[in-house]
Amino acid sequence: MKILVIEDEPAVVSFIRRGMMEAGHDVLVAMDGDTGFQMAQAEAIDVIVLDVMLPAMNGVDLCRKLREKKVDTPVIMLTALGMTENIVAGLNNGADDYLVKPFKFAELLARIAAVSRRNKAVPVANHVLKIADIALDTRSKTVSRQDIKIDLTATEYKLLEFLMQQEGRVLSRAELLEHVWGVNFDMNTNVVDVYINYLRKKIDKNYPDKLIHTVVGMGYVLRDDKNA
Numbered sequence: 001m002k003i004l005v006i007e008d009e010p011a012v013v014s015f016i017r018r019g020m021m022e023a024g025h026d027v028l029v030a031m032d033g034d035t036g037f038q039m040a041q042a043e044a045i046d047v048i049v050l051d052v053m054l055p056a057m058n059g060v061d062l063c064r065k066l067r068e069k070k071v072d073t074p075v076i077m078l079t080a081l082g083m084t085e086n087i088v089a090g091l092n093n094g095a096d097d098y099l100v101k102p103f104k105f106a107e108l109l110a111r112i113a114a115v116s117r118r119n120k121a122v123p124v125a126n127h128v129l130k131i132a133d134i135a136l137d138t139r140s141k142t143v144s145r146q147d148i149k150i151d152l153t154a155t156e157y158k159l160l161e162f163l164m165q166q167e168g169r170v171l172s173r174a175e176l177l178e179h180v181w182g183v184n185f186d187m188n189t190n191v192v193d194v195y196i197n198y199l200r201k202k203i204d205k206n207y208p209d210k211l212i213h214t215v216v217g218m219g220y221v222l223r224d225d226k227n228a
Helices: 010-022 033-042 059-068 084-092 105-120 154-165 173-181 191-203
Strands: 002-006 026-030 047-051 075-079 097-100 128-131 134-137 142-145 148-150 212-215 219-222
Touching (some): 002 010, 010 105, 026 033, 033 059, 047 059, 059 084, 154 219
Parallel strands (some): 075 097
16 A cells, blocks of 8 residues: 655654555655645545644644545544544544554554555445435535535544445444444444434434434434335
8 A cells, every 4th residue: 555654753754664664555754734735635645644743734734625625545643642632623624543642553554454444345336325315425525415415524424424325224333433433443432422413413303304213222223214
């Protein structure tokens, strides 16, 4: 794989580059946010490893701008902060996973493999997913119900997309955590329930036909009961 590392600490860059090359990956490096932003658009990149604290443009803003440009390359955020609000900010602005410094290189490799699998897991022949009166466009990253646009955060969008791709299948919290938040996300968190609630408020609350259903003791499922 071709990995773009956007990181301004020379020691961290050297550590990641050496390990990636030993693992057989090609590595590109940008030492500031502006350069990384340009390289992420100009190169065919498989995974971006992105530090939060960068000169010129911070990692959260960089990730958000990439998603606004419709660059869907998987992004793993690196943060020395370890604070929930920084992690949430990264995920809500389009990051696929995160690691808190210091980290073991084997864990970074596992995260890269996981986000790469998720990115390729469900090929969509038609770029528009439709269930009942809701439509999700995987190219423009937009969602509408009854032709009314619904604004979602990046994480809300990823959760809805996975639910729609798995229409009618009950998904456990663990499975949703793995596919939406990352393979090693804290399994004791209630983040799935929180984001399901966010989604319900946006796509179900004002409509008589509810699409997101709770299966007690098992998880959640998106289905159109009206046409079941």
